[in-house]
Amino acid sequence: MISVDANGGDATGPAPADLFDDVSFLLARANAVSLAAGNAALTAHGLRVRSYSVLALAAEERRPSQRELAELLRLDPSQVVALVDELQARGLVARRPDPNDRRANVVIATDDGRALYGVAAEAVRRGQAELLESFSGDERAQLAGLLRRLAFPG
Amino acid sequence: MISVDANGGDATGPAPADLFDDVSFLLARANAVSLAAGNAALTAHGLRVRSYSVLALAAEERRPSQRELAELLRLDPSQVVALVDELQARGLVARRPDPNDRRANVVIATDDGRALYGVAAEAVRRGQAELLESFSGDERAQLAGLLRRLAFPG
DNA sequence: CCAAGACCGTTGAAAATGTCAATCATTGAA
DNA sequence: TTCAATGATTGACATTTTCAACGGTCTTGG
Numbered sequence: 001m002i003s004v005d006a007n008g009g010d011a012t013g014p015a016p017a018d019l020f021d022d023v024s025f026l027l028a029r030a031n032a033v034s035l036a037a038g039n040a041a042l043t044a045h046g047l048r049v050r051s052y053s054v055l056a057l058a059a060e061e062r063r064p065s066q067r068e069l070a071e072l073l074r075l076d077p078s079q080v081v082a083l084v085d086e087l088q089a090r091g092l093v094a095r096r097p098d099p100n101d102r103r104a105n106v107v108i109a110t111d112d113g114r115a116l117y118g119v120a121a122e123a124v125r126r127g128q129a130e131l132l133e134s135f136s137g138d139e140r141a142q143l144a145g146l147l148r149r150l151a152f153p154g
Numbered sequence: 155m156i157s158v159d160a161n162g163g164d165a166t167g168p169a170p171a172d173l174f175d176d177v178s179f180l181l182a183r184a185n186a187v188s189l190a191a192g193n194a195a196l197t198a199h200g201l202r203v204r205s206y207s208v209l210a211l212a213a214e215e216r217r218p219s220q221r222e223l224a225e226l227l228r229l230d231p232s233q234v235v236a237l238v239d240e241l242q243a244r245g246l247v248a249r250r251p252d253p254n255d256r257r258a259n260v261v262i263a264t265d266d267g268r269a270l271y272g273v274a275a276e277a278v279r280r281g282q283a284e285l286l287e288s289f290s291g292d293e294r295a296q297l298a299g300l301l302r303r304l305a306f307p308g
Numbered sequence: 309c310c311a312a313g314a315c316c317g318t319t320g321a322a323a324a325t326g327t328c329a330a331t332c333a334t335t336g337a338a
Numbered sequence: 339t340t341c342a343a344t345g346a347t348t349g350a351c352a353t354t355t356t357c358a359a360c361g362g363t364c365t366t367g368g
Binding site for chain 3: 065066067077078080081098101102103104105
Binding site: 018019020021022023024025026027028029030031032033034035037038049053056057060072073074124128131132134135139140142143144146147148149150151152153 | 172173174175176177178179180181182183184185186187188189191192203207210211214226227228278282285286288289293294296297298300301302303304305306307
């Protein structure tokens with residue numbers, strides 16, 4: 001069965017094949033693009049997407065435990081240890097004992113951490129604006145909505 | 155400015171914060187979910203998403219060069235070398251000289267490779283169907299369309 | 309109360325992935 | 339014909355991912 005190239009009509013590329021309708025493949029590639037843009041925007045601030053995400057969550061009012069960070073970012077708990085170690089060594093976050101559970105640490109941004117988060121977040125926003133340049137507001141919302149369902153099933 | 159939690163009204167989770175409207179973050183997490191599902195579906199066939207993607211492209215009529223594979227999959231050329239090496243060692247693909255450019259190799263699936271691709275692709279499709287269970291046909295097409303624009307800018 | 313099992317953070321190691329520089333053969337163009 | 343650019347390869351290194359094991363703490367059922 002010779003497929004007849006069913007990709008849209010934009011005719012820019014050399015007639016992609018089957019894989020180009022594959023959500024997983026597109027997801028992987030889009031993520032690679034986004035990740036590269038994110039890291040590029042963050043490198044000036046000494047952060048990467050990983051550490052930025054931790055910092056972002058620590059800077060909000062969530063007071064996440066490391067386990068929560070691991071679940072949210074879909075990381076192994078041991079990775080969170082390393083990330084928090086690094087941010088803590090730089091004085092950007094602190095581990096505070098969870099009053100309700102002495103096993104758990106609550107990760108919270110310091111003043112320096114919140115300050116850095118502020119400027120880094122702005123850089124990230126600019127980077128993303130560029131990435132989503134051709135998307136209308138509705139399209140962005142649609143994309144976010146669809147991705148959210150994929151990212152948080154159940 | 156205290157933001158008032160503007161995520162949808164599904165009220166399933168504990169009121170996510172700002173990050174949950176971030177396309178990059180959602181993209182990363184959705185990709186992680188999809189990647190895990192893909193690898194889970196493929197492990198029974200001795201493949202991972204990476205090698206499967208190469209095999210898939212080699213099994214079509216594209217006859218991609220390694221450079222093309224690198225660009226499509228957004229990999230470093232050296233990674234493609236390793237992937238093709240492995241698939242070739244297993245007799246699933248072959249390197250054939252590009253008649254138009256003696257520097258280039260065209261990667262093409264063997265009969266065994268196409269056979270394995272057939273069953274692996276079926277497993278992947280089942281895995282993805284599960285992943286996209288709650289998505290209507292229109293929504294899948296929308297998602298694919300939006301992701302494609304993000305994945306292939308320009 | 310208390311023992312058993314689950315859970316949190318941590319450590320350490322292994323595999324997979326990503327990134328970079330250098331090299332050789334070939335190509336395309338000045 | 340020369341020369342810069344390209345395709346594949348190698349080797350090195352950093353980052354990310356995935357596991358298994360462990361000590362301290364919680365929780366639950368007896």
